[in-house]
Amino acid sequence: MPEQPISSSHKSTFLKSYENINFLKSSPARLIRVLCELIEPEVRFRQNKIKNTIVIFGSARTIAKAQAQKNLKDIEKSMAQNPTPQIRKNYEKAKRDLAMSRYYEDAVQLAERLTAWSQNMSGNINRFIICSGGGPGIMEAANKGSHQAGGPSIGLNISLPFEQQPNPYQNPDISFEFHYFFIRKFWFFYLAKALVVFPGGFGTMDELFELLTLVQTKKSKKYMPIIIYGKDYWNEIMNFKAMVKWGVIDEEDLELFHFFDDVDSTFKYLTSELSRLYLTKDGK
Numbered sequence: 001m002p003e004q005p006i007s008s009s010h011k012s013t014f015l016k017s018y019e020n021i022n023f024l025k026s027s028p029a030r031l032i033r034v035l036c037e038l039i040e041p042e043v044r045f046r047q048n049k050i051k052n053t054i055v056i057f058g059s060a061r062t063i064a065k066a067q068a069q070k071n072l073k074d075i076e077k078s079m080a081q082n083p084t085p086q087i088r089k090n091y092e093k094a095k096r097d098l099a100m101s102r103y104y105e106d107a108v109q110l111a112e113r114l115t116a117w118s119q120n121m122s123g124n125i126n127r128f129i130i131c132s133g134g135g136p137g138i139m140e141a142a143n144k145g146s147h148q149a150g151g152p153s154i155g156l157n158i159s160l161p162f163e164q165q166p167n168p169y170q171n172p173d174i175s176f177e178f179h180y181f182f183i184r185k186f187w188f189f190y191l192a193k194a195l196v197v198f199p200g201g202f203g204t205m206d207e208l209f210e211l212l213t214l215v216q217t218k219k220s221k222k223y224m225p226i227i228i229y230g231k232d233y234w235n236e237i238m239n240f241k242a243m244v245k246w247g248v249i250d251e252e253d254l255e256l257f258h259f260f261d262d263v264d265s266t267f268k269y270l271t272s273e274l275s276r277l278y279l280t281k282d283g284k
Helices: 027-047 065-081 085-119 138-148 181-190 202-216 231-237 240-245 251-256 263-279
Strands: 052-057 128-132 153-158 175-178 192-197 226-229 258-260
Touching (some): 027 175, 027 181, 065 085, 085 128, 085 263, 128 138, 138 153, 153 181, 175 181, 181 192, 202 226, 231 258, 240 251, 258 263
Parallel strands (some): 052 192, 153 175, 192 226
């Protein structure tokens, strides 16, 4: 018996490749997913006329001062009633969280002031938009500060099994959910005109050193001010001068970044540099 042709109604059930979700999520389609994470944000940034960002990042574990004070107060009550080894450990953590909370509050204030400064500019072409990693901690503080100033802010979220939950202060139309770290870091840097790095862990150092490497090796032709915020923290965990001493970087590489420890001087330096570079007729 001859084979029967497929009916037209049966044909209509076939999927086009770009509509096949199982294929798009498969290993062979990884390149397509990478391109989507590269192109889709570009389209949205163009639609929103965003060309310049100020990137602020730091630890996802840093909490607001009010929350840190409440946590410490609650644990102090437990210490008085039943000072077990675990409670003592929690007590030390609560004290540390309170000390670190100053960086959360500073990030809020700095982002708020930079956004207010930017909002006073005429037109959108030179507006500097706060950009964070979109999650909790210092990322939340940056978006929160911009929100308090009445301005938009970007969140470059990343899908992780822990820590990374989108904060409520980023603007949904210019916030993204990335799967690939390297594409997320591309968007951190591509539109950035300034970078402020608050105390953080492996992720913060990964982002900082990749961007420093791009600048040091002149893979990036643009100059941008790079602020390392929190002298006590960074001087304890990183000895940049020792890197010069051992000959793994040059003395002039120390000029790629600047240390700051308060909001006022950071704001003054950033606005001065950004005005000189991007807001004056002959700024280059």
